[in-house]
Amino acid sequence: MSFNISVIGGNGFVGSAVCRAAVRRGWKVQSISKSGKPFTTPNGHLPAWTSKVEWHAGDALVPESYRSLLSSTNAVVHTLGTLFDGAAYKTSLKAGASAAAAAGVKGIYDGINGGNPLAKGSPGSYESLNRDTAISVCQTFLSESSPSASLDSSPTKTFVYVSAEDVFRPVIPARYITTKREAESAIQKLCDNASPKSRSVFIRPSFIYHPHFRPISSPVATALSAAGSVHKLLGQLSPINVLSKLAESSEQSSRVDDNPAAIDTPLDSISRAMTIPPIHVDHVGEAVCESIERGDVAGPVGVWEMxxxxGWVEDDGSNTYAKV
Incomplete structure (x- = not known):
């Protein structure tokens, strides 16, 4: 089965992985990004697959700049987002590991100290990149008429939002995950109320790594995997599990059921980081395409479901999988 998909941010880290995976499947792929430039490797090379993608310029917050591109699209994949608040983090990643680390430290400092409240909603903020761009694109996509010859089964439209597992607190400010959850809630409502009803999928990766495109990510992924192994070995004696139990008994959870962006305690987030492994960016891209191709996939899709x-199989009776 073939699809015609649009990837918002297709020249970025996650977006390029989605484009690569879709091209391998023989799908028609177009990328929409602010620059409109094709993906290049850290060395500035153009991989062969980029010649099979249509590269367009468009601003996610300005529907008129890309609306016409969505008229023949079966599925939209939204990959825009930022791990740290502020545009400096994205720029520094391209400058190298030391610059990225410095931007990360600043992001942590700003998060702990509350940041600049006037910056919330600015172009590089969590609110803008993680939430508002996705809602804008989804509204635009659903308002366009369906493709004349839809290749997908009902529902005729699929919107895939690359969200995240809640595994980054307290290192990353809570606004990172709350804006992701706010976007999910808004997208779900938009798709449910669309006519005909459309399908929304929320891909929730953990820490994403790639040894070549993001060299700094590999040692972090290795450290997280090692910490997770120790956590699993200790079981209920793990300090994280002990502290989580104490937090539960003290009723310190901040979750409010009627709040779509409600989150639990930072200890729960740390516990998940110890049990949910990092994921390679190419696996995220493949999972996105699988979710589009399988019409029965909807709602949140975490790392284990990805x-x-x-096609990974459970090999020891727990949440541990091996590729077959």
């Missing part, structure tokens, strides 16, 4: 979509 592995099942990719």
């Amino acid at each position: 592995r099942r979509l990719l």
Whole structure:
């Protein structure tokens, strides 16, 4: 089965992985980004697959700049987002590991100290990149008429939002995950109320790594995996589990059921980081394509479900999977 998809931010880290995976499947792929430039490697090279993608310029917050591009699209994949508040983090990643680390430290400092409240909603903020761009694109996509010859089964439209597992607190400010959850809630409502009803999928990766495109990410992923192994070995004696139990008994959870962006305690987030492994960016791209191709996939798709979509099998009776 073939699809015609639009990837918002297709020249970025995650977006390029989605484009690569879709091209391998023989799908028609177009990328929409502010620059409109094709993806290049850290060395400035153009991979062969980029010649099979249509590269367009468009601003996610300005529907008129890309509306016409969505008229023949079966599925939209929204990959825009930022791990740290502020545009400096994205720029520094391209400058190298030391610059990225410096921007990360600043992001942590700003998060702990509350940041600049006037910056919330600015072009590089969590509110803008993680939430508002996705809602704008989804509204635009759903308002366009369906493709004349839809290649997908009902529902005729699929909107995939690359969200995140809640595994980054307290290192990353809570606004990172709350804006992701706010976007999910708004997108779900938009798709449910669309006519005909459309399908929304929320891909929730953990820490994403790639040894070549993001060299700094590999040692972090290795450290997280090692910490997770120790956590699993200790079981209920793990300090994280002990502290989580104490937090539960003290009723310190901040979750409010009627709040779509409600989150639990930072200890719960740390616990998940110890049990949910990092994921390679290419696996995220493949999982996105699988979720589009399988019409029965909808709602949140975490790392374990992503592995099942990719054909990994449970090998020891727990949440541990091996590729077959």
